[in-house]
Amino acid sequence: MPDLWMPGAQRLDIGDHAPTDGGPAKAIAHITWDRNASVAKPLDLVPYENLRSYFSGGGRTVAPHILWDPFTGLVTQFVPATSRSKSLVDVSGGTRTNRSGSVVIQVEALFFPYCRVAGRTYARLADTPCKGWEDLHGWVHSWGVADAWPNGRPENCTRNEKTWETQSGWYPHKGVPENGHDDPLSWPAFPAAPAKPPTTQPKYEPFPGASFFRAGRRSPIIAAMHRRLVAEGCGRYQSDADADVWGSGDVRSYAAWQRKLGYAGRDADGVPGPTSWAKLRVPNV
Numbered sequence: 001m002p003d004l005w006m007p008g009a010q011r012l013d014i015g016d017h018a019p020t021d022g023g024p025a026k027a028i029a030h031i032t033w034d035r036n037a038s039v040a041k042p043l044d045l046v047p048y049e050n051l052r053s054y055f056s057g058g059g060r061t062v063a064p065h066i067l068w069d070p071f072t073g074l075v076t077q078f079v080p081a082t083s084r085s086k087s088l089v090d091v092s093g094g095t096r097t098n099r100s101g102s103v104v105i106q107v108e109a110l111f112f113p114y115c116r117v118a119g120r121t122y123a124r125l126a127d128t129p130c131k132g133w134e135d136l137h138g139w140v141h142s143w144g145v146a147d148a149w150p151n152g153r154p155e156n157c158t159r160n161e162k163t164w165e166t167q168s169g170w171y172p173h174k175g176v177p178e179n180g181h182d183d184p185l186s187w188p189a190f191p192a193a194p195a196k197p198p199t200t201q202p203k204y205e206p207f208p209g210a211s212f213f214r215a216g217r218r219s220p221i222i223a224a225m226h227r228r229l230v231a232e233g234c235g236r237y238q239s240d241a242d243a244d245v246w247g248s249g250d251v252r253s254y255a256a257w258q259r260k261l262g263y264a265g266r267d268a269d270g271v272p273g274p275t276s277w278a279k280l281r282v283p284n285v
Contacts, residue, residue, distance in 0.1 A: 002142040004080035006066065008135060012052065012076050014060045017083040018265055019099075024168035025100040025144040028176065029154060030064060030087060030108045031184040037114035042121040045071070048110055052076050055108075062086050066136065070112070070125060070188075071117050073132030081105055081143055083131035091178045095161060101168075103143045107136065110186065124186040146166065147190040151175035154184050205282040207274040215265045217246040220285040225272075228280050229253045234260060 001008040005011050021066035032051055037043040048069045055063040055078055069074045079085050087106045088097040098104060111125045122128050141147065149170035151157045157175035164177050167205040173181045202252050205221055212219075229235030235253035251270035272280075 002081065002186055003139065004068070004082060006075060006081075006136070006139040007075050009066070009075035009077045010052075011079055012056050013080075014063055014078045016060070020082065020084050020101055020104055021096055021099045024114045024166060025146070026104045027140045027145045027170045028064075028104065028106040028173060029170055029184045029187045030106065030181075031175045032108055033112045035112050035115070035184050037112060039114055039121075042114045042116040043112075045110065045112075045115040045117050048074055049071070049110075051110055064108040066105065066107045067110065068107055068132060068136055068259075070128040070130045070133065073135075075132055075136060088173070088176055089179045095165065095177050097164075097176055097178055100165060103145070105140050105143065105145065106272055107140070114187065125184055126186040126188055129214045130188040133188045137191055145170065147207060149175070150266070154187050157230065163258055203284045204278075207272070207277040210271055210273065213246050213250075213272055215247060218244050219246075220244055221282065222246050222250070223284050224282045225280065226250070226253075228282050229257055232257060232260065232280070235283040 025107065032046070034046050034051070035043045048067075051067055055067060055076075059094050060078075063078045063085055065077060065079055065085045067078070067080065068074070081103050084098040084104060085106045086098055087108065090097045109121070109125055111128065113123055114121055148167070149157070149171070150163045150167035150169045151160050151171055152175060154172035154174060154241040157172050159175055159179070161177040164171065170187070172187070173179060176260045208221060225234060226243050230237055234256040236249070253270075254269035254272055254276075255268050257280060258270070261276055261279060263276070
């Protein structure tokens with residue numbers, strides 16, 4: 001089971017837990033929008049501690065699951081993932097917006113348009129450093145919330161109730177039925193899935209058969225075999241002119257390899273066999 005409390009977040013349990021209704025897992029994107037600034041009149045961002053105190057005190061009746069500061073990466077969680085929170089309007093007799101899913105994880109980003117931080121003004125949440133977003137997204141995703149915006153991204157969304165009831169993903173506050181807010185206006189992109197390292201295993205030349213190894217045979221397979229015998233201390237470097245030609249020196253080198261594997265007598269005659277060849281691991285050419 002995923003973690004009820006986000007790893008690394010400050011846990012500030014306000015109580016008042018209640019179950020969700022089940023259904024597609026959802027996350028709701030909010031911004032605090034606690035000041036009205038403009039391009040002509042930017043305002044300083046409200047301190048994170050003020051919002052944390054508000055949601056754990058007088059504002060606990062509208063607290064989200066998560067308060068996230070995209071400038072510092074600080075995260076505080078107020079209720080466990082499987083509880084409903086109360087940041088959405090929930091009209092009596094309508095869709096139970098705060099509960100409509102196996103989880104309905106509500107995330108409040110500390111932000112308002114044209115907030116000023118360290119002398120710089122930010123028009124959109126997506127323009128901030130978005131510190132901690134990957135960890136926050138990863139935790140939400142672990143609860144089965146799809147990387148999708150079923151009712152549209154914050155910049156252009158609808159409040160389609162049927163979609164809300166049937167599809168997993170992220171919903172802007174503006175994209176939730178029964179709600180009249182316009183936030184969050186923007187949101188960071190979903191992190192790209194980490195690239196998986198190549199899983200291909202080294203490939204080796206299959207045994208070409210004992211008859212392949214006859215005097216004068218010229219082949220890049222023989223050159224690759226030469227390199228492997230030298231690497232195993234059972235051969236010597238040869239000039240480019242004869243490195244790919246089977247000859248008496250190769251018989252001696254291969255016999256040394258067979259003896260290294262524990263063969264003796266007629267079993268170490270210098271003629272490759274399927275078992276000794278497989279153990280030599282001659283790379284594909």
